[in-house]
Amino acid sequence: METTALSAQEGQERRQAAKGACLRCPDSAACSQFKVSRSLDRLPLLDPDSLRAAREFADKAVKMHKIFAVQGRYPVIRAALRARGWVEQCMHSSKQKVHQCHRNKNRADSNRAEDNSSDDAEKPPDPQRLHDLMSHLVRNKMVYFYWTNRRHSINSNNLHKDQFTNHFEKAGTFTTKVGLCMNLRNLHWFDSANPDTFFPRCYRLGAQDERIAFIEDYRRTACVGLLKYIVEMDRGVQGEGPTLNLCFLSGQRKQNKRQPRLDLSQITSSALQVCQEFLESFEHHDIDMSSETPPMLSQAEWAEFLDSYYLVVHGGAEIEIRDRLVTCCKAMLQRMKAVSPQLEIDGIHNIWIIKPGAKSRGRGIKCARRLDQILRVVDGDPTLINERKWVVQKYLERPFLVHGTKFDVRQWFLVTDWNPLTIWFYKKCYLRFSTQPYSLDTLDSSVHLCNNSIQKHLTPSQQRHQCIPTDNMWSDKEFRAFLSTGGRKSQWETVVVPGMKKAVIHALQTSQDLMDSRKNTFELYGADFMLGRDLHPWLIEINASPTMAPSTPVTARLCAAVQEDTLRVVLDRRLDRTANTGDFELIYKQAAVDIPQYVGVNLLVEGFAIKGASPLPPLRSSKRSAPKHRGAITEKNPAEKVKLLPKMRARE
Known part of the structure; x- marks a missing residue:
C-alpha cells in the first residue's frame, strides 16, 4: 500500500498541538506513557485529498460563521451540528483533557496493532481524526454557537451579538425553589390566574414574616384535616367505601387500642371557629378588627389542639362521632372548598416537604408531618435561617397513582426570547416512578421522591406492581395507554397538557422583568x-440544564429527540420560518415591549422662589355652605383673595 507523508509544516503543527494538550493535562502520571511524537508517527496518515477537503470544509465553516463549542458530553448536539456543516472548536475542561489524552493513547495503540497486522488493504480515513484536524484548524476562530452544561462558564456580556448561547442570565429567578416561590406571588400583576390553582403553597422559613404565615397555614390545615377526618370516618362507618386514609388508620388503630377515647366536641369547635375566621378574612370582615384584638387561640391552646390532632389523625385515637358534628363538618368543608383550591390535595395528615432552596436532584429534601419537626430542620442551622435558603411546601397527600405507585412528570419547554416572551412546549414527556408502593405509613424518600438520581440507587420493592418497569420510567405514550384502560385517555389532552402549559406560561410571566x-x-x-386524583397538574419545580443522560431506554430515545428538535427551532427556523420544529409547539408569544433607550440626559425642573408670603384663605366654618366652584373668590371678602403663583418654567 502506498502511503503519503504529511508536509513538514503540517506535521509540526499537529505535533505541537498534541504536545501542548498533553502538557496541560492535570493527570501527567496517567499520560506519562503517551509520547506525543512517537504516537503521531505511528498514527495512520491522511491522504492529501482528505487533508485538502478538511481544510476547505473548515474554511467554509469559518466564512459561514459555523464554528461551535460544546462543554459536557452531548454527542447528539455534536452530531447534529456537524451534520449541518458546523465545525467544533474544542472546549475542554480538566476532566475532558484527561479523557482526550487517554482516547488518543488508545487510538494510537489500536493503530499500532493495525499497522502490525498482515492486512495491507487501504482503509478509509478515521472521521474523528478529520474532526480533530478541523478543530485544530479553527482553534483561533470566533465561536458562534456555545452549548454548555454550566451557566457561568460563558459570560454573555462578552459575547458578540451574532454568537449563540444556550443559557440566559438570572434564570435562578424561577429555576430555584426560592425564586419560583417568590415570583409566583406576583402573578396577579401579570394575569388574573391564581397560583394556588397550580402551585402548592410554599414559604421561606428563613424569613420571619413567612415563617409566621407558614405556622398559621399549618394550624389552619390541621383544623381542616380534622374536619376531613371526621367526615371520612363517618363515611367508613356508613359503608360508603374505604378511602386511602382509612386504610392507613386501620393499621394505626390496632396499635392504639389502649388510648383513651377523646371528646371531639371541644377540638372540633375550635377547628370550626378557625375555619370561620379564615372565611371572614376573604370577605374582609377582619378589617374593622383592632390590632390589639387577642388571637382566637393562645399559644398554649394551639399546642393543646395540635396534640389532640396528632392523637386523633396520626395516632388513631378512639373517638365518638355524632351526626350533628358530621353535619357541621360537611357544611364547613363545602364553604372552604369554594376559597381553597388545594383543599383536595391537602389530605388529612398535614404533611409538608422541606427543600433546600438552591439544590437539585432531590438532595436534602425531607418530608415531615409535625410542626416542631419542620421548624427544627432550620432552627438547627442559623446560617440557613439568615440566608433564607430553606423552603417548605405543602405535600400532595392524594396524588394520582399508577398501580398504587407514585410518580411525577418531566416536561420540557424551550424559551427562545424574553422580549417578546416566546415559549415552546415539547409534545412528549416521561414519567418517573418511585421504587416503593405509595403509603403514608412512612415518609421515606424511596416512597415520596421520584427523582431518578435517588431512585436509581434503590432496589424496587417486591410489593410494587409488576407492570411498573424496573428502570422506573414510562413514556407519555405508555401513560396514555394506562389511562385508556380506565376510560380517562381523553383527559390527557383536555386536562393534563393544558394545565401544564398554563403553569409554565404563568411561571415565566412572573420572571420576565427579571431576566436578561x-x-x-x-x-x-x-x-x-x-397529578392530582382528578389529573389536574401541579407544578413542583423548574430545572435549568435538565439531564440528557440516556439512563433508560425511555430517556435515551426522548432526550436525543428533544436535543435535535431544539436545534431545529433555534437554527433551522432562524433561516426558514416554515422549517420543521419536530415535537416543539409554540404555545406563547407575547407582543414585543419597546424599551426606551437611555441617552444619558439628566431631566431637570427649575422654578422661582416666592418672594412674599401669600395670605392663606381663612378656614370656613362647618355651618357655612361651601361655594359652588372650588377655590372661588368673592369681592365681598377681599382678604380671601389669593395671589397667583408665578408660572413655573421647565427646561428640558
Missing part, C-alpha cells in the same frame, strides 16, 4: 409536575 433579554440566546428547561 439578550437576543440569540435560548434555554431548554425541565419542569416537574405531579
Whole structure:
C-alpha cells in the first residue's frame, strides 16, 4: 500500500498541538506513557485529498460563521451540528483533557496493532481524526454557537451579538425553589390566574414574616384535616367505601387500642371557629378588627389542639362521632372548598416537604408531618435561617397513582426570547416512578421522591406492581395507554397538557422583568409536575440544564429527540420560518415591549422662589355652605383673595 507523508509544516503543527494538550493535562502520571511524537508517527496518515477537503470544509465553516463549542458530553448536539456543516472548536475542561489524552493513547495503540497486522488493504480515513484536524484548524476562530452544561462558564456580556448561547442570565429567578416561590406571588400583576390553582403553597422559613404565615397555614390545615377526618370516618362507618386514609388508620388503630377515647366536641369547635375566621378574612370582615384584638387561640391552646390532632389523625385515637358534628363538618368543608383550591390535595395528615432552596436532584429534601419537626430542620442551622435558603411546601397527600405507585412528570419547554416572551412546549414527556408502593405509613424518600438520581440507587420493592418497569420510567405514550384502560385517555389532552402549559406560561410571566433579554440566546428547561386524583397538574419545580443522560431506554430515545428538535427551532427556523420544529409547539408569544433607550440626559425642573408670603384663605366654618366652584373668590371678602403663583418654567 502506498502511503503519503504529511508536509513538514503540517506535521509540526499537529505535533505541537498534541504536545501542548498533553502538557496541560492535570493527570501527567496517567499520560506519562503517551509520547506525543512517537504516537503521531505511528498514527495512520491522511491522504492529501482528505487533508485538502478538511481544510476547505473548515474554511467554509469559518466564512459561514459555523464554528461551535460544546462543554459536557452531548454527542447528539455534536452530531447534529456537524451534520449541518458546523465545525467544533474544542472546549475542554480538566476532566475532558484527561479523557482526550487517554482516547488518543488508545487510538494510537489500536493503530499500532493495525499497522502490525498482515492486512495491507487501504482503509478509509478515521472521521474523528478529520474532526480533530478541523478543530485544530479553527482553534483561533470566533465561536458562534456555545452549548454548555454550566451557566457561568460563558459570560454573555462578552459575547458578540451574532454568537449563540444556550443559557440566559438570572434564570435562578424561577429555576430555584426560592425564586419560583417568590415570583409566583406576583402573578396577579401579570394575569388574573391564581397560583394556588397550580402551585402548592410554599414559604421561606428563613424569613420571619413567612415563617409566621407558614405556622398559621399549618394550624389552619390541621383544623381542616380534622374536619376531613371526621367526615371520612363517618363515611367508613356508613359503608360508603374505604378511602386511602382509612386504610392507613386501620393499621394505626390496632396499635392504639389502649388510648383513651377523646371528646371531639371541644377540638372540633375550635377547628370550626378557625375555619370561620379564615372565611371572614376573604370577605374582609377582619378589617374593622383592632390590632390589639387577642388571637382566637393562645399559644398554649394551639399546642393543646395540635396534640389532640396528632392523637386523633396520626395516632388513631378512639373517638365518638355524632351526626350533628358530621353535619357541621360537611357544611364547613363545602364553604372552604369554594376559597381553597388545594383543599383536595391537602389530605388529612398535614404533611409538608422541606427543600433546600438552591439544590437539585432531590438532595436534602425531607418530608415531615409535625410542626416542631419542620421548624427544627432550620432552627438547627442559623446560617440557613439568615440566608433564607430553606423552603417548605405543602405535600400532595392524594396524588394520582399508577398501580398504587407514585410518580411525577418531566416536561420540557424551550424559551427562545424574553422580549417578546416566546415559549415552546415539547409534545412528549416521561414519567418517573418511585421504587416503593405509595403509603403514608412512612415518609421515606424511596416512597415520596421520584427523582431518578435517588431512585436509581434503590432496589424496587417486591410489593410494587409488576407492570411498573424496573428502570422506573414510562413514556407519555405508555401513560396514555394506562389511562385508556380506565376510560380517562381523553383527559390527557383536555386536562393534563393544558394545565401544564398554563403553569409554565404563568411561571415565566412572573420572571420576565427579571431576566436578561439578550437576543440569540435560548434555554431548554425541565419542569416537574405531579397529578392530582382528578389529573389536574401541579407544578413542583423548574430545572435549568435538565439531564440528557440516556439512563433508560425511555430517556435515551426522548432526550436525543428533544436535543435535535431544539436545534431545529433555534437554527433551522432562524433561516426558514416554515422549517420543521419536530415535537416543539409554540404555545406563547407575547407582543414585543419597546424599551426606551437611555441617552444619558439628566431631566431637570427649575422654578422661582416666592418672594412674599401669600395670605392663606381663612378656614370656613362647618355651618357655612361651601361655594359652588372650588377655590372661588368673592369681592365681598377681599382678604380671601389669593395671589397667583408665578408660572413655573421647565427646561428640558
